[in-house]
Amino acid sequence: MSDYKDYLTRQVMLGKMNRREFLGRAAALGIAASTANTLFATSAAAQEPKRGGHLKLGLEGAAATDSKDPAKALSQFMFVVGRNWGDTLVESHPTTGAPVPALAESWEPSADASTWTFAIRKGVKFHDGKELTIDDVIKTLQRHTDEKSESGALGVMKSIKEIKADGDKLVLTLTEGNADLPLLLSDYHLIIQPNGGLDNPDAMIGTGPYTVTSFEAGVRATFEKYADDWRTDRGYVDSVELIAMNDATARIAALSSGQVHFINRVDPKTVSLLKRAPTVEILNTAGRGHYVFIMHCNTAPFDNNDLRMALKLAMDRETMVQRILGGYGKIGNDFPINETYALFPEGIEQRTYDPDKAAFHYKKSGHSGPVLLRTSDVAFPGAVDAAVLYQASAKKAGIDIEVKREPGDGYWSNVWNTQPFCTSYWGGRPTQDQMYSTAYLSTADWNDTRFQRPDFDKLLLEARSELDEAKRKEMYRTMAMMVRDEGGLILPMFNDFVNAAGKQVKGYVHDIGNDMSNGYVATRVWLDS
Amino acid sequence: MAGQLMMESGPIAGPVPTDGAARNVDARSADISGMPAKSTPAVSAEIGGTFWRRFVFRRPLLALILKRLGLSVGLLFAVSLMIFGGVEALPGDFATTYLGQSATPQAVENIRQDLGLDRPWSERYLSWLGGAVTGDFGTSWASKQSVSEQIGNRLGNSLFLAFFAALVSVPLAVGLGMLAVQFRNRMPDKIINVISLAAISLPEFFIGYLLIMFFAVEWGVATFPATVYDSMDFGERLSAIALPVATLVLVVLAHMMRMTRAAILNVMSSAYIETAELKGLSTFRVIARHAAPNAVAPVINVIALNLAYLVVGVVVVEVVFVYPGMGQYMVDAVTVRDMPVVQACGLIFAAFYIFLNMAADILAILANPRLRHPR
Numbered sequence: 001m002s003d004y005k006d007y008l009t010r011q012v013m014l015g016k017m018n019r020r021e022f023l024g025r026a027a028a029l030g031i032a033a034s035t036a037n038t039l040f041a042t043s044a045a046a047q048e049p050k051r052g053g054h055l056k057l058g059l060e061g062a063a064a065t066d067s068k069d070p071a072k073a074l075s076q077f078m079f080v081v082g083r084n085w086g087d088t089l090v091e092s093h094p095t096t097g098a099p100v101p102a103l104a105e106s107w108e109p110s111a112d113a114s115t116w117t118f119a120i121r122k123g124v125k126f127h128d129g130k131e132l133t134i135d136d137v138i139k140t141l142q143r144h145t146d147e148k149s150e151s152g153a154l155g156v157m158k159s160i161k162e163i164k165a166d167g168d169k170l171v172l173t174l175t176e177g178n179a180d181l182p183l184l185l186s187d188y189h190l191i192i193q194p195n196g197g198l199d200n201p202d203a204m205i206g207t208g209p210y211t212v213t214s215f216e217a218g219v220r221a222t223f224e225k226y227a228d229d230w231r232t233d234r235g236y237v238d239s240v241e242l243i244a245m246n247d248a249t250a251r252i253a254a255l256s257s258g259q260v261h262f263i264n265r266v267d268p269k270t271v272s273l274l275k276r277a278p279t280v281e282i283l284n285t286a287g288r289g290h291y292v293f294i295m296h297c298n299t300a301p302f303d304n305n306d307l308r309m310a311l312k313l314a315m316d317r318e319t320m321v322q323r324i325l326g327g328y329g330k331i332g333n334d335f336p337i338n339e340t341y342a343l344f345p346e347g348i349e350q351r352t353y354d355p356d357k358a359a360f361h362y363k364k365s366g367h368s369g370p371v372l373l374r375t376s377d378v379a380f381p382g383a384v385d386a387a388v389l390y391q392a393s394a395k396k397a398g399i400d401i402e403v404k405r406e407p408g409d410g411y412w413s414n415v416w417n418t419q420p421f422c423t424s425y426w427g428g429r430p431t432q433d434q435m436y437s438t439a440y441l442s443t444a445d446w447n448d449t450r451f452q453r454p455d456f457d458k459l460l461l462e463a464r465s466e467l468d469e470a471k472r473k474e475m476y477r478t479m480a481m482m483v484r485d486e487g488g489l490i491l492p493m494f495n496d497f498v499n500a501a502g503k504q505v506k507g508y509v510h511d512i513g514n515d516m517s518n519g520y521v522a523t524r525v526w527l528d529s
Numbered sequence: 530m531a532g533q534l535m536m537e538s539g540p541i542a543g544p545v546p547t548d549g550a551a552r553n554v555d556a557r558s559a560d561i562s563g564m565p566a567k568s569t570p571a572v573s574a575e576i577g578g579t580f581w582r583r584f585v586f587r588r589p590l591l592a593l594i595l596k597r598l599g600l601s602v603g604l605l606f607a608v609s610l611m612i613f614g615g616v617e618a619l620p621g622d623f624a625t626t627y628l629g630q631s632a633t634p635q636a637v638e639n640i641r642q643d644l645g646l647d648r649p650w651s652e653r654y655l656s657w658l659g660g661a662v663t664g665d666f667g668t669s670w671a672s673k674q675s676v677s678e679q680i681g682n683r684l685g686n687s688l689f690l691a692f693f694a695a696l697v698s699v700p701l702a703v704g705l706g707m708l709a710v711q712f713r714n715r716m717p718d719k720i721i722n723v724i725s726l727a728a729i730s731l732p733e734f735f736i737g738y739l740l741i742m743f744f745a746v747e748w749g750v751a752t753f754p755a756t757v758y759d760s761m762d763f764g765e766r767l768s769a770i771a772l773p774v775a776t777l778v779l780v781v782l783a784h785m786m787r788m789t790r791a792a793i794l795n796v797m798s799s800a801y802i803e804t805a806e807l808k809g810l811s812t813f814r815v816i817a818r819h820a821a822p823n824a825v826a827p828v829i830n831v832i833a834l835n836l837a838y839l840v841v842g843v844v845v846v847e848v849v850f851v852y853p854g855m856g857q858y859m860v861d862a863v864t865v866r867d868m869p870v871v872q873a874c875g876l877i878f879a880a881f882y883i884f885l886n887m888a889a890d891i892l893a894i895l896a897n898p899r900l901r902h903p904r
Contacts, residue, residue, distance in 0.1 A: 155633050243851065249738060250741075253742070253746055410620030414620050
């Protein structure tokens, strides 16, 4: 019950619930009206951000090899570092996922969505005092679209044909229409740097709410509030300190002893232990990341749709979510999209564990003998356990799965996208189009299920430039059904992002975009003494 | 880990740790018990010969050091080749590993060309070696920072931690070892043994977690995490490393303590100790003045190995306490196949082992001059 109370309180703090609604739900919980009123008042008061203080975060994912260049940011740690000092042209809305203005004030597509015009915000200053110009924006985008670039956003930027200025407006011309272009520009690599970062990509000078005061790769980064920040609704604390803590137990110890205010990547297995500490709050956010079992549709024996269907039906999703995610997640339906995406196709029947039906399809496929599943704990946390669980549930359907544990080192180059049946992880993408284009388009580099369907490809391209939302939603529904019923993807679960913070940390925004409030955690929270 | 295995085989298996040390003890006790031992000069003169032989004869210690130095350089080359080959043999190369799941063929190709990974490995090895010989370890492939500069920082941190761990553990271990001999087979000896054996039987990370749980989380008296950085003053640094130092002391204490105890006990059975006892000297005086100096060589050996371990073997402790030392640095680099860093770390680690072993041998010879002319 107290969980639900916390939830209500948070809804009020986020401004998502008014007093009447709050009182109604509180009454349903059996809380007296007077108590509920006080509760509402304190929650609402907590909405007023406090300024000042020194925020310390203990984060997993840093390495001595981290590069300061945002183009090469890969780790969780550098993701937050970049969000602190830099801004992108567009941001995504924390709860709807829709594009919202950042350094670009507004934008306008052409009728076929192949040319986009962006108005760039004026009067924004970089940390070195130089004013942001359209030239900086163009140079930044050019640096990331350069074929020789090592940018992590290269794949996203591939479809941009021309980048130019029209007076003080930015004009992007695409090779084909793309209704989602603004969201693509919210990619965390695409931080706008002075002169595009061409002079010194490692300078860590941007327009973000914090300036970098020290940085030691794999150890620690410190920040100070940037006095000339162009926004007032962020950057509440005076200074931020990120400490690299790659050991899960060390993070938990640091949080429960009060040495840090926030930690990421809490192991679902230890959440219940951590919850016992009275000063700690668990922050879990539904996300787009999903844990998957992938079969190559073009490789025997997985080139048989009956066998694929049998393997899908032999998956006990509920148990997976409970055992592997500790309940911090949602069950999946064998297509890589969940309700956190805009234009999510509702009403598709949930696939459930059905050993009889699985056995029927298995028999029909004509396959016999064991099916080899490769796995490793680097695929996702608990992947080996998940594979063994799957083995047990498939056994009841008469399917013999042989689990082979591969070394974690080199898993991504030797097993994933190479071997016909293995466990893997997808981080999700800002849009459905991007998710499908990345992994389900016939020609995609990362088509890890070898899903090759010309009708699917055609639909994907049509949907991309379709500006009518209703039509687009229908197209995405058809595509989801194709992947669900004929693809090589078994998707048992979407994982929550599980973080934890001390109770004095207020204003945490549960952003569906990505982990740690989409990386903005340090710029969005404040400290309550 | 290898270091630890080597150490364990010594003190636990019995009082005789290594060939060198065994020879040492024997020679010394033989000397006392009056066995003839004069032989080497005559042999050398008989053979007569080259400048080197004469040099060995006149300055045996210097010759030994020079020989060991030469050998060390050769060893370092071999080590560098092995490290290079090892990383080369690992599945996946830098480009694919660094980009991980987000590697597009284009990006991989760009990185490979940029770093010259398309060249044959022998060519890359030689050009790296050329730099390393002149003290230039190149730049890290991943972070594009100077490796020498980064290592300077990390090595400083590692040495800082190792120094204080040694400062506490070596005197403590030797002292406890002597105490254990004095109270041999009585209560204090047993207590010291049980506690130190218990500490060594627990994995380091477990000791670390226990210390964190009690001193940082429950009682809040110790600093955690142990992250150190440039702007920290000396006092803050000391307080930050208190818990990792305590962990390391518990981990290495037993080796050195038990070796001290065993070596002294070994000497205690000699005739001259009996003489000393018959003279009516106190037990403590017999141990401290007569037995301990003659047991120095094996103790030095085990101390040297433990010191090397304190510098190069503490990865787990660094991870648990979030301490930015060399171990963590090398592990990060291996994970992404950052060759320049892996190589540089490997060489420095090897150099530490080789140097400390050499120092131990030289000190053993200083303690027993008869070893200067090996038969």
